[in-house]
Amino acid sequence: MSIRTLVVDDQSMVRAGLRMLLTAESDIEVVAEAADGLQAVALVRRYRPDIVLMDIRMPVLDGLEATRRILDHDETVKVLILTTFDLDDYVYQALRAGASGFVLKDDPPEQLIAAVRTIAAGDALLSPSVTRKVISHFARHQHRPTPTALVELTARELEVFRLVASGLSNAEIAHQLCISDTTVKTHVTRLLQKLQVRDRAQAIVLAYQSDLFDLP
DSSP states (O other): OOEEEEEEOSOHHHHHHHHHHHHTSTTEEEEEEESSHHHHHHHHHHHOOSEEEEESSOSSSOHHHHHHHHHHHOTTOEEEEEEOOOOOHHHHHHHHHTOOEEEETTSOHHHHHHHHHHHHHTOOOSOIIIIIHHHHHHHTTSOOOOOGGGGGSOHHHHHHHHHHHTTOOHHHHHHHHTOOHHHHHHHHHHHHHHHTOSSHHHHHHHHHHTTOSOOO
8 A cells, every 4th residue: 555645845846856756656655735734734634645745834824834734633644844954943833733753855865755654654753863853952942741641651661662762663672672563563552542642753752851761
């Protein structure tokens, strides 16, 4: 089954380039394009994509509000923010609105493709050089108390949570803990439910905000 993707950017040449890049992959399908956030919201409801590649600054409706509206309507959609990586509050608000990760506009093409697959699989966040830096900067300026739901996690779930927060994939966690990938996925699903967070991105934000672990 292909990864259904919506490309959102106010520059037509950028959209064309992203479409060409993504459709060259046998497992990725671009179902539609949007030139602003308002179009994106409407097209998500029409096409129900798995992934939305979302530009952060656009006319009519910006990427932040579009992300919020999309995820308020359907939490199963994953939003991958396209950014120039200027660490401003706008980026942090996108994370708070539910974005699952960030990709630099000048990243190598293979990194964007890997990011789409990674986010679609719900596996791990992007490379530490991108997402974790954003999350770390964001979270330490938005401190939260330790969540009470933490006491509901088993010792194993807490250990998996620590490794997730460190940016490890399911396969890497399975190798480190000497358990199966399926077991890791079960632990991740349960801890997300207990912590009442949408996905791994939100779990990592929570870990940083609460200073739960000794994270880089």
